[in-house]
Amino acid sequence: xxxxxxxxxxxxxxxxxxxxxxxxxxxxxxxxxxxxxxxxxxxxxxxxxxxxxxxxxxxxxxxxxxxxxxxxxxxxxxxxxxxxxxxxxxxxxxxxxxxxxxxxxxxxxxxxxxxxxxxxxxxxxxxxxxxxxxxxxxxxxxxxxxxxxxxxxxxxxxxxxxxxxxxxxxxxxxxxxxxxxxxxxxxxxxxxxxxxxxxxxxxxxxxxxxxxxxxxxxx
Amino acid sequence: xxxxxxxxxxxxxxxxxxxxxxxxxxxxxxxxxxxxxxxxxxxxxxxxxxxxxxxxxxxxxxxxxxxxxxxxxxxxxxxxxxxxxxxxxxxxxxxxxxxxxxxxxxxxxxxxxxxxxxxxxxxxxxxxxxxxxxxxxxxxxxxxxxxxxxxxxxxxxxxxxxxxxxxxxxxxxxxxxxxxxxxxxxxxxxxxxxxxx
Numbered sequence: 001x002x003x004x005x006x007x008x009x010x011x012x013x014x015x016x017x018x019x020x021x022x023x024x025x026x027x028x029x030x031x032x033x034x035x036x037x038x039x040x041x042x043x044x045x046x047x048x049x050x051x052x053x054x055x056x057x058x059x060x061x062x063x064x065x066x067x068x069x070x071x072x073x074x075x076x077x078x079x080x081x082x083x084x085x086x087x088x089x090x091x092x093x094x095x096x097x098x099x100x101x102x103x104x105x106x107x108x109x110x111x112x113x114x115x116x117x118x119x120x121x122x123x124x125x126x127x128x129x130x131x132x133x134x135x136x137x138x139x140x141x142x143x144x145x146x147x148x149x150x151x152x153x154x155x156x157x158x159x160x161x162x163x164x165x166x167x168x169x170x171x172x173x174x175x176x177x178x179x180x181x182x183x184x185x186x187x188x189x190x191x192x193x194x195x196x197x198x199x200x201x202x203x204x205x206x207x208x209x210x211x212x213x214x215x216x217x218x219x
Numbered sequence: 220x221x222x223x224x225x226x227x228x229x230x231x232x233x234x235x236x237x238x239x240x241x242x243x244x245x246x247x248x249x250x251x252x253x254x255x256x257x258x259x260x261x262x263x264x265x266x267x268x269x270x271x272x273x274x275x276x277x278x279x280x281x282x283x284x285x286x287x288x289x290x291x292x293x294x295x296x297x298x299x300x301x302x303x304x305x306x307x308x309x310x311x312x313x314x315x316x317x318x319x320x321x322x323x324x325x326x327x328x329x330x331x332x333x334x335x336x337x338x339x340x341x342x343x344x345x346x347x348x349x350x351x352x353x354x355x356x357x358x359x360x361x362x363x364x365x366x367x368x369x370x371x372x373x374x375x376x377x378x379x380x381x382x383x384x385x386x387x388x389x390x391x392x393x394x395x396x397x398x399x400x401x402x403x404x405x406x407x408x409x410x411x412x413x414x415x416x
Contacts, residue, residue: 013399018380021402024310025373025377026313027373027377028379030318054307055300055355057306057374058300058303058306059303059355060306060371061258061265061305061309062352064359065261065264067263068267068276069260070259070260074281075252078281081285082284
């Protein structure tokens with residue numbers, strides 16, 4: 001199955017395109033970047049899409065960037081820096097997302113209970129106001145309450161699978177949900193359950209009877 | 220049209236892929252200086268359009284070139300176009316810069332996602348990136364102004380689609396629609412490119 005199911009709506013498709021372009025342009029939040037980086041590492045079709053959007057950046061750099069004046073010392077500085085092996089530009093980056101999440105045993109994480117059969121783990125990534133990044137673990141057959149979104153929800157399946165009315169999402173598939181117009185109710189695979197990485201830009205809006213009772217408490 | 224572009228665009232007529240490969244394989248300083256002469260001013264312009272002041276922009280350009288020197292051995296001219304490869308490093312450097320900025324402002328974080336320049340192309344994905352780049356420039360050159368503006372604001376000014384809508388005083392849906400039209404044109408190029416495999 002390729003990146004997103006074919007039966008997604010036009011709105012989902014163009015939101016997906018916007019996200020992939022924003023990713024290549026470096027405009028996503030840290031948490032959203034984590035999702036898309038992970039998605040690209042798990043999904044061949046996403047990797048191809050990403051390369052194309054990056055190639056667009058390269059083409060724009062060539063053809064649309066009128067060169068600015070570079071000071072005389074800039075090249076001298078660079079030449080001095082490349083001869084200095086311990087310069088601070090050497091990467092001091094922390095662990096890769098893949099190392100952190102996909103090579104570890106999920107059971108070792110400190111999961112918290114959200115509801116019977118549903119656990120979450122707050123991902124320690126910088127989040128913007130109202131943004132939330134969580135790992136969600138759903139036991140086989142368990143479902144999240146039906147909800148719509150005030151903002152954008154990116155959900156990447158890391159293990160197992162889930163389905164909703166837009167299709168089945170297996171490992172490496174990305175679900176893109178945006179806006180109030182569409183409410184969905186993710187249900188975990190009956191045999192495998194599901195572990196996914198979900199980033200939302202605003203609180204979920206629960207739509208069922210029980211959900212309407214819960215809404216005021218999650219704002 | 221591709222031939223016409225090759226005559227008019229310096230990047231297409233000069234073997235910057237060869238220069239980058241030579242830096243990687245031979246630590247070729249002359250090739251490195253040629254890359255600097257072509258890309259440094261463009262990268263500074265790229266960063267300044269994203270709101271950085273000239274001094275900071277030039278500092279990032281220096282750091283990008285140090286990374287180019289150190290990572291050039293990973294560059295494979297059969298798989299990547301020089302401009303795309305350098306753009307990816309520059310974009311990652313900007314993200315790193317912004318993250319450090321966030322880190323200074325907020326509580327320390329345990330984890331920050333890393334972004335590596337992806338070189339892990341499988342054999343079925345070995346696209347001829349130079350051809351793709353030339354075709355992409357053709358498409359970008361003929362995009363209607365409203366579509367072109369959105370692409371440039373996204374890549375160069377670092378604006379999200381919502382911010383583009385706010386800045387241009389148009390609905391978000393209109394931004395997405397215009398972008399979608401542009402992307403559809405570009406996807407034809409990508410599709411052709413995949414069919415060439």
